Amino acid sequence: MPGKVEIRNIRKSYGSFVALDDVSLDIAPGEFLTLLGPSGSGKTTLLNVLAGFVRPDSGSITIDGTEFLTLPPHKRNLGMVFQNYALFPHMSVGRNVGYPLRLRGVSAAEIERRVRDALDLVQMAHLADRGVDALSGGQRQRVALARAIVFEPSILLMDEPLSALDKKLREHMQLELKRLHDRLGTTTVYVTHDQREALTLSDRIAVVNGGRIAQLGTPDEIYDRPRNKFVADFIGETRFLPVEHGASGLSLYGRPLKVRDEWKSLTGDTPWLVVRPERLRWHGEETDAANRIDAETTGVIYQGDSYLVTVRMPDGVEIDLRRGPDIAGKELPQRGQPVHLWLDREHTILVSDKP
Amino acid sequence: MTMTLDHPGTLPAAAPNADALQRQGARERRALASLTLPGAALIFVVLILPIGWLFWQSFFGAAGQPTLENYARMLKPVYVRTFVTTFEVSGLVTLACVLLGYPVAYLLAQLPERLAGLLMIFVILPFWTSVLVRTYAWLVLLQRTGIINTWLVDAGLISEPLPLVHNMLGVVIGMVHVMLPFLILPLYASMRAIDPVYMRAAANCGATPAQAFRQVFLPLSLPGLAAGVGLVFVLCLGFYVTPALLGGGRVSMWAMQIADNISVYGNWGAASSLGVVLLIVTGIILYAFKRLFRTENFGGTR
Numbered sequence: 001m002p003g004k005v006e007i008r009n010i011r012k013s014y015g016s017f018v019a020l021d022d023v024s025l026d027i028a029p030g031e032f033l034t035l036l037g038p039s040g041s042g043k044t045t046l047l048n049v050l051a052g053f054v055r056p057d058s059g060s061i062t063i064d065g066t067e068f069l070t071l072p073p074h075k076r077n078l079g080m081v082f083q084n085y086a087l088f089p090h091m092s093v094g095r096n097v098g099y100p101l102r103l104r105g106v107s108a109a110e111i112e113r114r115v116r117d118a119l120d121l122v123q124m125a126h127l128a129d130r131g132v133d134a135l136s137g138g139q140r141q142r143v144a145l146a147r148a149i150v151f152e153p154s155i156l157l158m159d160e161p162l163s164a165l166d167k168k169l170r171e172h173m174q175l176e177l178k179r180l181h182d183r184l185g186t187t188t189v190y191v192t193h194d195q196r197e198a199l200t201l202s203d204r205i206a207v208v209n210g211g212r213i214a215q216l217g218t219p220d221e222i223y224d225r226p227r228n229k230f231v232a233d234f235i236g237e238t239r240f241l242p243v244e245h246g247a248s249g250l251s252l253y254g255r256p257l258k259v260r261d262e263w264k265s266l267t268g269d270t271p272w273l274v275v276r277p278e279r280l281r282w283h284g285e286e287t288d289a290a291n292r293i294d295a296e297t298t299g300v301i302y303q304g305d306s307y308l309v310t311v312r313m314p315d316g317v318e319i320d321l322r323r324g325p326d327i328a329g330k331e332l333p334q335r336g337q338p339v340h341l342w343l344d345r346e347h348t349i350l351v352s353d354k355p
Numbered sequence: 356m357t358m359t360l361d362h363p364g365t366l367p368a369a370a371p372n373a374d375a376l377q378r379q380g381a382r383e384r385r386a387l388a389s390l391t392l393p394g395a396a397l398i399f400v401v402l403i404l405p406i407g408w409l410f411w412q413s414f415f416g417a418a419g420q421p422t423l424e425n426y427a428r429m430l431k432p433v434y435v436r437t438f439v440t441t442f443e444v445s446g447l448v449t450l451a452c453v454l455l456g457y458p459v460a461y462l463l464a465q466l467p468e469r470l471a472g473l474l475m476i477f478v479i480l481p482f483w484t485s486v487l488v489r490t491y492a493w494l495v496l497l498q499r500t501g502i503i504n505t506w507l508v509d510a511g512l513i514s515e516p517l518p519l520v521h522n523m524l525g526v527v528i529g530m531v532h533v534m535l536p537f538l539i540l541p542l543y544a545s546m547r548a549i550d551p552v553y554m555r556a557a558a559n560c561g562a563t564p565a566q567a568f569r570q571v572f573l574p575l576s577l578p579g580l581a582a583g584v585g586l587v588f589v590l591c592l593g594f595y596v597t598p599a600l601l602g603g604g605r606v607s608m609w610a611m612q613i614a615d616n617i618s619v620y621g622n623w624g625a626a627s628s629l630g631v632v633l634l635i636v637t638g639i640i641l642y643a644f645k646r647l648f649r650t651e652n653f654g655g656t657r
Contacts, residue, residue, distance in 0.1 A: 086553055
């Protein structure tokens with residue numbers, strides 16, 4: 001199966017700003033890989049290096065073993081969906097989708113057939129003769145996708161393709177993209193800053209920060225085993241609590257802390273407890289497999305599907321926790337009341353703020 | 356308050372304050388419209404009235420008798436020739452402006468905005484000098500004993516001075532110099548408005564830079580080009596100073612014909628009729644351009 005991408009030691013700096021700092025990454029054939037990071041992290045720069053729009057200072061990219069980095073963009077044969085779709089405004093939907101085929105000298109009849117197939121795949125065949133100005137955001141999105149896959153590229157690049165859509169449509173399109181990927185099996189590199197989108201779509205996620213890959217792994221690895229504070233913070237509704245690391249071991253607010261993975265101390269770095277609200281239990285008992293955290297409720301806000309409960313830790317730090325509407329046998333905590341929270345050992349994860 | 360909201364049936368039948376709110380809106384619109392009054396009055400007095408007078412005048416002969424002879428006269432060969440020459444010169448100048456101006460506008464549109472703004476000064480610079488001065492400057496450069504001919508003869512490249520001025524060539528050179536900014540400015544504005552992502556998208560689809568330019572950038576820049584072309588062509592049709600000086604009496608254009616009718620023959624009616632025809636032709640051309648390229652205004656962008 002074609003579509004194996006090997007990215008090696010890509011460097012790119014703009015003056016003193018290092019946009020990509022020695023990035024290396026392997027992408028397996030057929031894989032859906034997401035570059036996830038905040039704006040300015042270098043994820044889009046990396047995608048543009050792949051597409052050929054940004055010339056890196058050094059490095060190598062091979063696709064199926066062939067060096068790729070020195071090819072001009074128009075010879076790379078990559079499908080790309082741009083952030084604002086970049087559909088040509090002077091061409092109809094059908095001509096937009098057929099454009100890559102026209103450039104490849106495909107016969108008119110063949111172009112017509114393949115454009116129809118590609119538009120069918122994204123359920124847009126009935127609008128082939130429309131101008132692109134007449135399309136809604138979701139429709140443009142589909143046409144852009146059809147244009148990117150119509151020439152059967154071995155790699156598909158997507159630059160925040162859903163960011164211009166409203167939430168509901170975005171979630172719908174996520175599922176459609178996933179189905180389409182399952183069907184076509186095209187190696188896909190997807191850029192987003194939306195962690196939920198990344199978790200939903202990806203086979204693997206590369207969390208990018210400061211021009212480096214902070215962590216590369218499957219969605220559950222990234223979520224459940226964050227390698228550092230940045231990754232833990234970026235993914236999920238995460239709160240952090242400072243953990244003391246003394247001679248007697250790890251402790252949180254004076255109670256010994258039972259952790260899943262042993263803390264490998266580096267000189268000077270503070271361990272932080274990763275608190276994922278949905279991993280906390282609101283009832284339980286102190287055992288060898290669970291930690292108890294004492295706090296005080298300072299606020300409760302009803303949010304429809306859940307409550308947002310603000311609790312104050314012994315050191316005065318306040319954190320917001322989402323709590324389901326109905327937890328059997330447990331009353332909703334009231335403002336000013338003490339509250340006991342429980343965290344299972346297997347979910348007790350420590351991170352350091354060093355990369 | 357909540358009572359009436361919960362029970363819409365108890366709302367009064369009439370919408371409260373509707374009349375007062377409507378009056379308020381109408382008053383605001385009138386106040387806004389009244390801001391245009393001074394400008395509208397000025398345009399009426401200095402533009403609409405004189406044109407009306409011109410139109411009226413064109414139906415009277417030299418002796419003051421009502422007649423259509425002013426229009427009939429335009430079918431004479433000398434007028435027809437002038438008419439054709441006017442279009443020839445205007446077409447040539449427009450073509451030259453497109454060939455010279457498009458690359459300049461393209462370069463400026465590709466440069467970072469600050470640098471483009473700086474270079475734009477050189478495009479606009481000629482505006483700061485009077486057309487008369489610039490035209491005489493061309494005379495100095497182009498005439499038989501002018502700088503260019505002297506250099507070329509001294510360099511031994513030619514033995515006889517080239518006829519660079521007092522002919523069509525001289526007129527075109529001088530007019531292109533004046534007209535170029537009128538092409539570049541709207542074209543540049545419309546090129547700036549073309550999102551560079553389209554060129555990337557074209558490259559990604561497999562277009563070479565030349566193909567991407569021809570199939571994507573050029574079509575997208577056409578409305579701006581049409582705006583510039585329309586503007587330059589129309590301005591050329593009525594141009595007087597430069598063709599009069601650089602043509603040396605050998606290139607006769609419509610505007611010069613109008614001037615001659617007044618200064619030489621003192622025939623206001625004849626001059627007026629020529630002006631009316633020029634105005635109508637200009638209107639038709641502008642309308643045709645608007646229809647052809649759907650340019651909503653002559654500022655450039657679509």
